[in-house]
Amino acid sequence: MTRKVDLAILGAGSAGVTALFTLLRAGKSVVLINSGPEGTTCARVGCMPSKALIEVASLYHAKTRQAAFGIAGTEALSVDGPKVMARVRDIRDKLVNGFITRTHKHLDETQFIDGFATLTGPNSVEVNGETIEAGAIIIATGSSPVLPAPFRALGDALWTTDTFFEQADLPKSVAIVGLGVIGCEIGQALGRLGVEVHGFDAAPVIAGIKDPVVAEAAAEALGQDMSLTLGATVEPTREADGTVTIKAGEKTMRVERVLASIGRRPNVAGLGLESLGVELDDKGMPAYDPETLQIGDLPVYMTGDVNADRPLLHEAKDEGKIAALNIIAGARKSFRRRVPLAVAFTSPQIATVGAAFDTLDPEQIAVGTAKAQDNGRSKVKAETAGLIRVYADKTSLKLLGATLAIGDGEHMAHWLALAIEQGLTVDACLESPFYHPVLEETLQDALMSCLSNSGQKLPHPPGLTPA
Template sequence: MKKYDVIIIGGGAGGLTVASGASSLGAKVALIEKEQNLGGDCLHVGCVPSKAFIQAAKELYTARNKATSLGLTVSGETTLKQVNERVKKSIDVIQEHDSDERFTSMGIDLYKGYGRFTSDHTVLIHNEEIYGKRIVIATGSRPFVPPIKGLEEAGYWTNETIFKQEHLPKELLVIGAGPIGLELSHAMARLGSNVTVVERAPTLLSKEDSDISHVASKNLERELTFLLESEVKEVKRENGKKNVMIDVKGTMKQFTFDEILVAVGRTPNSDKLQLERAGVQMDEKGFVPTNDRLQSNVKHIYAIGDINGKYPFTHVAGEEGKTVVQNVVLGIPKKMSYNEIPWIIYTDPEIFHVGITEAEAKNKGIEYSVYKVSLEDVDRFVADHDTSGLVKIITNSKGNMIGAHAIGNGSGDWMQTVIFAMKNKKKIGDLSQMIFPYPNHAAAIQRTADLYWREKLFSGIIPKLTKTYIKWFR
């Protein structure tokens, strides 16, 4: 039986971070991956393909809708085959960075197949059993498919299959209005489908700040049809179409669609690990709970990424991987902090989120201030003729930023300065001290931070004192 310092089950973002980091520090590492290629869902059916897909849709939409204002006419239609061929090219380029050869050249032993625990220190792949002093579970998650009558028989798409399709449906039903559902719905609408989104909740984007979700909802409603407080009850396939019964706010209605995309959440890939043989506990949904050092209840077995049920983001899995390397290889009691975890919803315009919302600040009884600027007041967005959006920064009574939110073209990029400032305990006033090139999209941050100084310097007693000073001494 081969023995390793670290066994990693799962070759996605988190697993690859641990494998490369541990090996570079001198540990003997085994990496187990069930798929043919490394990279995980993010590379093959998640982050990378979806962003390539969304970008293609955005370019088509811009060409069709913006060209007319400049006297041009655009004609022709695209197919999903053409779009997904472009998506595959993006995957292939990045796949080179996650190639088998790259990791085996580091001295990592790579096993292809399902890893199953046989004890708390041993894992079986096919017919080979290996031993690990410490084991990291990084098996990710997969789309959750709700038990809707007739859905399996009628057929459906998920984020794992949409990037393999060739034909654009005229009428598309999307079940679920979470980030994945909204991103793909918006892209499909811009490619040419009539998209109807069914969501059980009464509002969209409930995890976002209310000012942001209000603007986003109004934008999305221009291109998508939403059935809120609604639920799909039954699907029947007839004459190549899908007849769908939907409970719309208590009233049953029938609709006909060409295809159905299911995007109602994720379920952890823990069912084939045989965790009970290792004594690892799961919650009722199959996630592996961890402490702040990312240890399961079995202290030498760690869980990172989607499998631990915390934040289902690739960048979080990578950061958790870095934390685990320090704990597993170096023995440094490193804790994972989620205080400044950002996320972006890649609709158009993008939605940026870091820290808490105003509602959360209010519910926690925090004394807070809000600084908010519309992109209509930022010259670069005016020049771009793209002013839909805003920036909103929430501070505590000392001016420390506890939440920052934005919606606007490229906000996921130009709001990065705020993450750095929050991470380094800078106050909102510090952002105003930066020199931003003019005209620049990030000037939206400067305009927002300037409000802080305007409030401090140009109201209250200070203007009275300076007026007296000028009168007598200047």
Template sequence: MNKQPDSAADNSPHKKVTRKVSVAVIGAGTAGQNAFRQARKLKDDVLIINEGFWITTCIAVGCMPSKLLIAAADRAHDANHSGEFGVHASAQINGKQVMDRVRAERDHFASYVKEQVESWPAETKIAGRAHINKKGLIEVNNELIEADKIIVATGSSTFIPDGWADKLGNTMLTSDTVFELADLPKSLAVIGAGAIGLELAQAFNRLGVDVTLFNRAKRVAGLKDDDINNKAIDCLNRELTMHLGSNITEVGTQADTGDESFRAFINYEDSAGQKQQWKGEYVLVATGRRNNIEELGIENLGVELDDKNRPKQLDKKTGKIGDLEVYIVGDANAHLPLLHVASDEGFSAGSLVCDNKTDAYIRPPATPFSIVFCSPQIVNVGMSLPEIQADSELEHVIGKVSFDNQGRSRVMGVNCGLLHIYGCKKTDRILGASMVGPDAEYIGHILAMAITNDLSIKDMLDTPFYHPTILEGLRTALRDVQRLMEIPYQSHDTQEGNF
């Protein structure tokens, strides 16, 4: 792919192309592997290049090990908090066994991906760091590769504030390293109340670790609906120590005092502006992830990035960049860094790069959908409330249900939560929803399916809701939407026991 004239500077030590391919995929995570497999169905000369491990972020350091830790934590929590049912118990937690199982099961899942990668012909894969030079050629190891089309799927890495790694040393953990702990720590500060921070903070807390969660904003999980955010904070505060609205001014380690349990420290100003200090064993930095685009040389293909390393002129449906034969998919494009999105984007890009467009299956952009697997769970589907409010053409209502006294939720002892459904008065359709509560992952899937398939509120209410289930709360919120479609919107609070 020659994007510059021959006279342009070429920093490559190679003098001539060693290989020509129709498609080169850079990165072997979820998006890259899907793109590679799909492209190989229609092209014989597809190459995949990858630096580091050949398994996905989800399996290695993300979705799967975190859910394994949460599974152990939930069992401990249930054992320790069953007194209200007349069942009295106390969990005996073996930290080494907990962490051993997390790694063992993670490696079990990873083995299937490794087998698949090993089954690919050797000539189709290269282990090494790729760099795109000013002639649009890919430099990797001792090769110089010319590709007609390039799919960039280089994923993302943990973001660490400047200087923190040096100041915290081996007391600093990230989501990439925390699962390698041989045993559960005694104490842990978690920086960041996004999905990763919330899930890990609560899980470690339930496993007996003294956890303190810090976040600069008075928000959790990036919630944009104030009522849902406040309810989530209320529910989570019942078991988790959180300093929201805090400003961290300094991190570091103390001189060796012989007590490793209090070697790390965090100086911060609390939400009232008072100076405070935390001391403990480890600091888990969960301040987000950033796409791995830097140093790839993608700008040599004419790709422009904004100040957050997000590609401009990105077609969110296909990952294609403008008129270039370049596709940036998965976490690399920093659009929606979620596994199911990366999977769909990789699949679509792998189809698009092939000449046979008739047989190519391009998956439409998924309905926005995210789940945080804390307890209670947090879900966002479709448009956010600020997005809806910013569109003057959308006349909306907000159907509500509280789970604080919802029948099955109370039976199960998980009755803390709130669901908002944003309905469009003109179309009788669901625009979006936000929720904190029990079974939110299932309610979220139902709402995502309804939005994707353009179901009306009436269509949803024509569906049977079995009694007694937590899902009956969804029906209550839908009925509230329907009621508000017929009368002027007014502030209200809807709660249904479903007894």
């Protein structure tokens, strides 16, 4: 059997479905091919179920400081592990089903294929014994957890983020190996729910933080909820009783379960990329244009997590749309990408906005710092851990980037992303209103600090513009 369509999309996640809707609106004939469970990585195994776990952990953890507010009796609170995990799955399933329902609402039975597609050339794929000839192909097959051989040998004592949320109960103890965003989020949440948590990472920092000042503050805060071992390689061994012995540097410990959050690799195995006739690197990946997502001059595009560039939902959606718009236009066209923005929903929240600290010339930038402990609202809330660091060009005062580890940092990070997107200077940012008492006054203090450290003298007080 052979079928001809304008477009074949491989993968029904954020990138693939965004491309699908864009192409359907343009009147293109499209087939969406998906292998395995539908639903985005975010909704099924990533950011959404982890937030459901974090929410209950935050509620339970609040008991540790309620006595200071005059609230008694919280010592009677307890965690029902099975109910916690059941609620997380219930929320997850509703979100996933909502996404799937919205997707299929726009498709008929001929436009969706449940099966594994293999490329047979730049204009054709085979799936379930059928050949699809397409004017263009969008690869949006996502990613899967990285599992080195020593971890695969752990059997059912090993969890990944793809399997953790399926567990019926919380463990008594767990080793979190890999302290990126999801490792930090799940590790801290479990620690706050009473699980003995040991976190490990080969890097010297958590959550990939590039600013050393913020990295130190974040590690100190998360170290209150789990033990941290950084800059050490982990050697796991399954014991006869089913537990796991962990060796990391000079440390040795035994845990009930191991959660591997070492990273994710593109789902390209068996995809047939070699049929495209382009060179593949040592990981089996072709080179592609990061601005157009196109592989060479072929009518094939790599979008979303599968290209391993910006593994975030909003970036995947943008990439799906960029690829679709290029296909519709029939010409190579670059689109300006959004200001980089990433958030870890830990406590305090960790966020990076704009240019990363390690990419900036220290001689050319002014850095402003402000701490939560100096903020009145933070004192009222009794949540004084964390700080903000903002970076600006010394000469122009243009805001370049920021790193945060502070309560409700997600909102300040969006404010900063908007300011950087609009090309604002530090003094222009200070002309915005800052209400009192709010956590955003810490951001105001950081901007004032940045202005002071720039050595620039303004013709009028910052924050005031002559009428």
